[in-house]
Amino acid sequence: MKSGNDNWIEAEVGTTVELGDTLRAGDDSRAVVTFFEGSTIELEAGTEVEVTELGIAEDTGSTIIRLKQVIGNTVSRVKKLADADSVYEIETPTAIAAVRGSIMFVRVREDGATAVGNSEGSVSVTAQGQEVLLPEGTYSNVEPGQAPTAPKQGIGPPALAISKTADREIACVGDTITYTYLVTNTGGTPLSDISITDDKTGSTTDNGSAVLDIGQTWEFSATYMVSAADPNILVNTAVVSGTDAEGQVVTAQASASVTIIRAGMLLTKTAEPAEVYDDDTVTYTYVVTNNGNTALSGITVSDDRIWEIGSGGELNIGESWELTATYTVSEEDNSPLENTATASGSDALGNIVSVEASASVTILRPDIALTKTADADEVEEGDTITYTYTVTNPGNVPLSGIAVNDNRAGATAYQSGDSDGDGKLDVGEAWVFTATYTVSYSDSSPIINVATASGSDSLGRVVTAEATASVDITSDEQPGPGFTVTITSPQDGATVITRTLTVTGMVNDLAVTVATININGSSHAISVSGGYFSTEENVSAGPNTITVSATNVQLVTASDTVTIDVQIPTYGIRIELTWDKDDTDMDAHLVRPGGEVWDGTDDCHWLNPNPDWGIIEVSNDNPSLDQDNRVGLGPENITLQQPYEEGTYQLFIHYFDDHDNGSSVATVRIWIDDVLVAIFVKEMAPDELWECALIDWPSGEVSPGNGS
Missing domain, CATH: 2.60.40.10 (Immunoglobulins)
Structure with a gap:
């Protein structure tokens, strides 16, 4: 710093030092100053020295060099002084060091304490009015306010x-x-x-x-x-x-x-939904968090079923990334479906850190099985048959709402099997139901009735199973030679190319008003009037066995059977409605997906028997009601050969008019692709609207409606 200036300037080799200048060596530097007469002073790092007097006396020619050392270490190499009046002194906050042609060391601490050492020549130190001469190879310490110490060995204090x-x-x-x-x-x-x-x-x-x-x-x-x-x-x-x-x-x-x-990584993995079916899609969410104290790079997330989920650059401290991926459940997957994700990354040193997280999804595979037995192989009219139904769960999830219905015996009564009392049919449990049926004169032999068991899983999917039992009817009485039933149309062995046909015939007993028609094991009552019967029926593709039987007042039963070959295409959905009380009117209503009952377009029923639900000018994708039976026992049939719309079809049954005959029992049979899949039975009050069933398309699954 130049005299009269408060700003430091950087010195260079050859910079001239003048009276009043202050020199300071930086923390990482040192400096050597050569005076005009050849002496030098070396400033070590952190040293500050001011030039207080510098020159040659005009009258004597003596050299005068006086310096003030504020802090730090200096080494002075002084030429032999010209005369006794020549001076080379360094003043410190606590002492004055003087030299006459020698090498002198001066050290000044922050508190001003000073150490002066003599490497060679003549050096003295003065403080508090006391001067101490230092022989070669000695030094003296001067503490603030103290006189110099006696000379010690060395050229300076130990450090x-x-x-x-x-x-x-x-x-x-x-x-x-x-x-x-x-x-x-x-x-x-x-x-x-x-x-x-x-x-x-x-x-x-x-x-x-x-x-x-x-x-x-x-x-x-x-x-x-x-x-x-x-x-x-x-x-x-x-x-x-x-x-x-x-x-x-x-x-x-x-x-x-x-x-x-400390590289750290946290991975969480969740699955939605937690319960699925085969072919459902699971969405996994992965959250990767850097919970360490260093950034991570080269982040990758993979899944042992979905493989690589994602990768990216740098995951900063405290930062979280969220990724998603989907997986479609297949029949080969085990339940629960468990898969593991791995996240990895590298820290600043290249060390790899990785973590894992798993998620579990339950695959619902609901199923139900039914066996049915009768307590007798042969019965007579008036006997009571006791049926036993055993319902088991061959699936992998509990089922609730277990019900067993019989198309002849009606509702069944639960007996046993719920071992844990939770009201659910658990895997491995077998529930037993029973029902009874009294053989009547109108029954034809053998009595074949169908039972349907149903239940639903935790997501509400309904599963059903059917079982049949056959019991022969024996009688000591033989039909009288004059009591016969004859089917006049169709002819035995005939080939039919329509699904709906008229079955006609004769009963040669005018007192008989009711007969039973059985087509391929499915039977219902038909009216007989004046010894004749005529009924519109739906048949299935392939061989069909049609039996009409009747019983007279003497409890003598007669029957006639024909077998026909029906050459028609397979129908996707076929519905048959019958009821058990004559001179009443019930109607079937099939409602398209998203439609409403009674709607002029959405509802296929007696006022709208053939609506256009599919492609224009194509008929096989439209539903068709065959007849509106208003005074008989049915049947009414709705068929839909190739359903065009996907979704849930609703089936309603309306008790339109009882003609003052009271309640009647409706029986609904549903075929999917000509396979009987469901039977629903309900006693209905006049003008009651029953939501009987829901039909999902294209799966073909049939489940009870809200009214079943």
Whole structure:
């Protein structure tokens, strides 16, 4: 800093120093000043010196150099002074050091304490009015407010410096850090017993040279393995000590800092929905979080069923990424469906961290099985048959709402099987139901009746199963020679090319008003009037066996059977409605997906028997009602050969007019692709509207409606 100026300027080689200038050596630099008469002063790092007097006396030619040293270390190499009036002095906050042609060391601490040493020649130090002459190879200390000490051996007080470095800036738990220590004798006297104590690595002692000479530097090293208990910023301090010839111990310390990275990753995985069926789609959500103290790069997330989910760049500390993926359940998958995701990434040192997370989805495979037995193989009219129904669960989930209905015996009564009392048909349980039926004169032999068991899983899907039993009817009486039933149309062995046909015939007993028609094991009552019967019936593709039987007042039963070949296409949906009370009128209503009952377009019924639900000018994708039977026992048939619309079709039954005959029992049979899949039976009150069944298309699954 130039005299009269408060701003520091950077000195260069050859910069002229003038009276009043102040020189300062930076923390990482040193400077040498050569005076006009050849003497030099060397400023070590951190030293500040002001030139207070500089020149040559005009009258005597004496040289005068006076300096003020505020702090730091200097080495003065002074040419032999020209005469007794020549001066080379350094003033410090506590003393004045003078030299006459020698090498002098001056050290000033922050508190002003001063040490002056004489390497060779003549040096003196003055403080508090007392001057001490220093022989060569001695020094003196001056504390603030004190006189100089007596000369001591050495050219300055003992001092040590230490620097400490680590071989890395970042490390992980388990890594080994190598520390290097550089110990320098910065004082004015040799030191022995050099040792280093590190608060992490322990003690290190030099086993080579016995003495650390002035200005000499020794190198030490030690290692430390990072432990889990270490902080994220690992700072450890080394303390070096040495002893001078007079037994004075001096120390210095240095620290080094290493960042300990702890890579951490958290992965969560969830599945939606938690319960699925085969062919359903599961959506998985993955959340990857960096819960460590260092960023992670090269992030990848994979799944052992879906493979790679995603990858990306850098996942910062505390940051979370969310990814999704889907999986379609197949029949080959086991339940529960468990799959594991893996997330991985690399920390700043290239170490890979990975975590796993799993999710479980229950695959519902509901199923129900039914067996049915009768307590007799042969019965007579008036006998009571007891049927036993055993319902089991061959699926993999419990079923609720278990019901068993019989097309002849009606509702059944639960007997036993719910071992845990939870009201659910568990896997492995077998529930037993019973029902009774009294044989009547109108029954034809054998009595074949169909039972349907139903139940639903936790998501509401309904499963059904059917079982039949056959019981023969025996009688001591034989039909009288004059009592016969004859089918006049169709002819036995005939080929039919329509689904709906008229079955006609004769009963030669005018007192008979009711007969039973049985087509392929499915039977219902028909009216007989004046010895004749005529009924519109639906048949299935392939062979059809048609039996009409009747019983007279003498309880004699007669029957006639024909077999026909029906050559028609298979129908997707076929519905048959019959009821058990004559002179009443029931109507079937089939409602398209999303439609409403009674709607002029959406509802196929007696007012709208053939609506156009499909492609224009194509007939086989439209429903068709064959007849509106208003005073008989049915049947009414609705057929839909090739359903065009997908979704849920609703089937309603309306008790249109009882003609003052009261309630009647409706029986509904549903075929899917000409296979009988469901039978529903309900006693209905006049003008009651019954939501009988729901038909899902294209799966063909039939489930009870809200009114069943």
